[in-house]
Amino acid sequence: MxxxxxxxxxxxxxxxxxxxxxxxxxxxxxxxxxxxxxxxxxxxxxxxxxxxxxxxxxxxxxxxxxxxxxxxxxxxxxxxxxxxxxxxxxxxxxxxxxxxxxxxxxxxxxxxxxxxxxxxxxxxxxxxxxxxxxxxxxxxxxxxxxxxxxxxxxxxxxxxxxxxxxxxxxxxxxxxxxxxxxxxxxxxxxxxxNMDVRIWSKLIINAVINPLTAIMRVTNGELLNTTSSMSLMEALYQEAYAVALAQGVALPDRLWESLLGVCTATSQNHSSMLQDIENSRPTEIDRINGSLLAIANKLNMKLPTHETVYLLVKALE
Ligand SMILES: NC(=O)C1=CN([C@@H]2O[C@H](COP(=O)(O)OP(=O)(O)OC[C@H]3O[C@@H](n4cnc5c(N)ncnc54)[C@H](OP(=O)(O)O)[C@@H]3O)[C@@H](O)[C@H]2O)C=CC1
Ligand SMILES: CC(C)(CO)C(=O)C(=O)O
The missing domain is CATH 3.40.50.720 (NAD(P)-binding Rossmann-like Domain)
Structure with missing residues (x-):
C-alpha cells in the first residue's frame, strides 16, 4: 500500500x-x-x-x-x-x-x-x-x-x-x-x-482530559490521583454529556469508564493540548471545548465548567 x-x-x-x-x-x-x-x-x-x-x-x-x-x-x-x-x-x-x-x-x-x-x-x-x-x-x-x-x-x-x-x-x-x-x-x-457517535465520544474524552492536563500540567494518568481533579473531570463530563443528549447523539453506555480507561492506558502521556502549551503553540481548545460551548449556546444551555477551562486555556495560550 x-x-x-x-x-x-x-x-x-x-x-x-x-x-x-x-x-x-x-x-x-x-x-x-x-x-x-x-x-x-x-x-x-x-x-x-x-x-x-x-x-x-x-x-x-x-x-x-x-x-x-x-x-x-x-x-x-x-x-x-x-x-x-x-x-x-x-x-x-x-x-x-x-x-x-x-x-x-x-x-x-x-x-x-x-x-x-x-x-x-x-x-x-x-x-x-x-x-x-x-x-x-x-x-x-x-x-x-x-x-x-x-x-x-x-x-x-x-x-x-x-x-x-x-x-x-x-x-x-x-x-x-x-x-x-x-x-x-x-x-x-x-x-x-457511527462516526458521529465516535467523534462525539472522543470529543467528550478530549474536552475532559485535554484542558485539565494543560491547566494543571500533569500527565493523563495523574488526573486520576486526586478527588479534586476527579470532581472537575466529572463536572466537565456531565455538562458535555448533557449537550450530546440534547443533540440526540446516542452515546455509548460506558463512556465515563472508557474515559477513565484512556487516562490509565495513556497514563504517562502529555495530552496533545499540554504538549501545545509546553511548546507555546496554539491549542485545539476552540475545536474541542469551544465547539461544545457553541452548540450549547445555540441550545440555550450553560456549561460553566467548560467555560472556565476554555478561558483558562485561552489565557495560557
Ligand atoms: N498526540 C496525541 O497523543 C494525539 C493527538 N491526536 C490528534 O491528532 C492530530 C495531530 O496531533 P499531534 O500529532 O499531537 O500534533 P502535533 O502538533 O504534534 O503535530 C502536528 C504536526 O503537523 C505539522 N504541520 C502543521 N502544518 C503543516 C503543514 N501545512 N504541512 C505539513 N505539516 C504541518 C506540524 O509541524 P511543526 O512541528 O513544524 O509545527 C506538526 O509537526 C490532532 O488533531 C490531535 O488532536 C489524537 C489522539 C492522540
Ligand atoms: C487520547 C488523548 C487524550 C491522548 O493523550 C488525546 O487524544 C490527546 O492527547 O489529544
Missing part, C-alpha cells in the same frame, strides 16, 4: 514509524525543510515498551516537506498515486493552501483520512475534497514527539475510521486492506458506521 502522512508531529511520526515496514511506499511530509532534512539524514527514532528502533530513509520510506508560506513542496516524483493520505495536523493548520496541496496529491482512487480531535474538520476539507474520498479517523493512541526525529508511543488505544455524512455509502470492505495494514503495524482499528 502507498501512504502519504502529512504532519510529522507526535501522531504522524508514531504512525510513520510503525507503518513503514508494511508499506510499498510511505512518504512523510513535514512543515519545514529542516525537519525533513534531519529525518532523511539521521532517520526516525521510535521508542516504545519494547525498546528503541531507528528507521532510515530507503526506497520505500521518504521524507518531504510542504512550506505553505513559500508555496514550496518537495517530494520525490513518482508516477503511482497514493492509496491513502493521512492528515495528521492540528485543526488550525488546515488552511486552504494545505487542502489544495492535499488535493493535488490525490487522484480518483486516493482517500484522504483525517485524524481529528474535536469538530469541524470535514467542513473545511469538504470545500475542496470530494466527500466520497474523505474519511475521518479518531484514535485514542497516545504519542509524544521529542525533537524533530524522535517519537515515543505513550499509550495504546483504538482507531475508528468512517465518514461523517455518508456513513451508509461507505463500504467497509473497500478499506479492509487498510484496517489489516494498521492491525499488522500494531494499531487496533475498526471501520465505523
Amino acid at each position: 502507498r501512504i502519504m502522512i502529512v504532519g510529522a508531529g507526535s501522531l504522524g511520526l508514531l504512525f510513520a514509524a510503525k507503518l513503514a515496514a508494511y508499506c510499498e511506499r510511505l512518504t512523510v511530509i513535514t512543515r519545514t525543510r529542516e525537519q525533513a532534512g534531519e529525518l532523511a539524514g539521521q532517520g526516525l527514532e521510535f521508542n516504545d515498551a519494547d525498546g528503541c528502533q531507528k528507521l532510515k530513509q530507503n526506497e520505500s520510506l521518504e521524507f518531504g516537506y510542504f512550506i505553505e508560506e513559500e508555496q514550496k513542496a518537495a517530494v520525490a516524483t513518482n508516477s503511482k498515486p497514493y492509496d491513502y493520505i493521512f492528515l495528521m495536523v492540528k485543526q488550525p493548520a488546515i488552511t486552504k493552501e494545505l487542502v489544495d496541496y492535499l488535493d493535488n496529491h490525490m487522484d480518483e482512487r486516493t482517500y484522504l483520512l483525517c485524524f481529528q480531535n474535536g469538530m469541524g474538520h470535514e467542513e473545511k476539507l469538504g470545500e475542496v475534497i470530494d466527500s466520497h474520498r474523505l474519511l475521518l479517523a479518531v484514535t485514542t493512541e497516545g504519542a509524544r514527539r521529542d525533537g524533530f526525529t524522535r517519537v515515543s508511543h505513550t499509550g495504546h488505544g483504538v482507531t475508528y475510521i468512517g465518514s461523517m455524512q455518508h456513513s451508509e455509502e461507505i463500504d467497509p470492505s473497500a478499506h479492509f486492506l487498510l484496517v489489516e495494514l494498521l492491525g499488522k503495524a500494531g494499531f487496533q482499528s475498526e471501520m465505523s458506521k
Whole structure:
C-alpha cells in the first residue's frame, strides 16, 4: 500500500514509524525543510515498551516537506498515486493552501483520512475534497514527539475510521486492506458506521482530559490521583454529556469508564493540548471545548465548567 502522512508531529511520526515496514511506499511530509532534512539524514527514532528502533530513509520510506508560506513542496516524483493520505495536523493548520496541496496529491482512487480531535474538520476539507474520498479517523493512541526525529508511543488505544455524512455509502470492505495494514503495524482499528457517535465520544474524552492536563500540567494518568481533579473531570463530563443528549447523539453506555480507561492506558502521556502549551503553540481548545460551548449556546444551555477551562486555556495560550 502507498501512504502519504502529512504532519510529522507526535501522531504522524508514531504512525510513520510503525507503518513503514508494511508499506510499498510511505512518504512523510513535514512543515519545514529542516525537519525533513534531519529525518532523511539521521532517520526516525521510535521508542516504545519494547525498546528503541531507528528507521532510515530507503526506497520505500521518504521524507518531504510542504512550506505553505513559500508555496514550496518537495517530494520525490513518482508516477503511482497514493492509496491513502493521512492528515495528521492540528485543526488550525488546515488552511486552504494545505487542502489544495492535499488535493493535488490525490487522484480518483486516493482517500484522504483525517485524524481529528474535536469538530469541524470535514467542513473545511469538504470545500475542496470530494466527500466520497474523505474519511475521518479518531484514535485514542497516545504519542509524544521529542525533537524533530524522535517519537515515543505513550499509550495504546483504538482507531475508528468512517465518514461523517455518508456513513451508509461507505463500504467497509473497500478499506479492509487498510484496517489489516494498521492491525499488522500494531494499531487496533475498526471501520465505523457511527462516526458521529465516535467523534462525539472522543470529543467528550478530549474536552475532559485535554484542558485539565494543560491547566494543571500533569500527565493523563495523574488526573486520576486526586478527588479534586476527579470532581472537575466529572463536572466537565456531565455538562458535555448533557449537550450530546440534547443533540440526540446516542452515546455509548460506558463512556465515563472508557474515559477513565484512556487516562490509565495513556497514563504517562502529555495530552496533545499540554504538549501545545509546553511548546507555546496554539491549542485545539476552540475545536474541542469551544465547539461544545457553541452548540450549547445555540441550545440555550450553560456549561460553566467548560467555560472556565476554555478561558483558562485561552489565557495560557
Ligand atoms: N498526540 C496525541 O497523543 C494525539 C493527538 N491526536 C490528534 O491528532 C492530530 C495531530 O496531533 P499531534 O500529532 O499531537 O500534533 P502535533 O502538533 O504534534 O503535530 C502536528 C504536526 O503537523 C505539522 N504541520 C502543521 N502544518 C503543516 C503543514 N501545512 N504541512 C505539513 N505539516 C504541518 C506540524 O509541524 P511543526 O512541528 O513544524 O509545527 C506538526 O509537526 C490532532 O488533531 C490531535 O488532536 C489524537 C489522539 C492522540
Ligand atoms: C487520547 C488523548 C487524550 C491522548 O493523550 C488525546 O487524544 C490527546 O492527547 O489529544
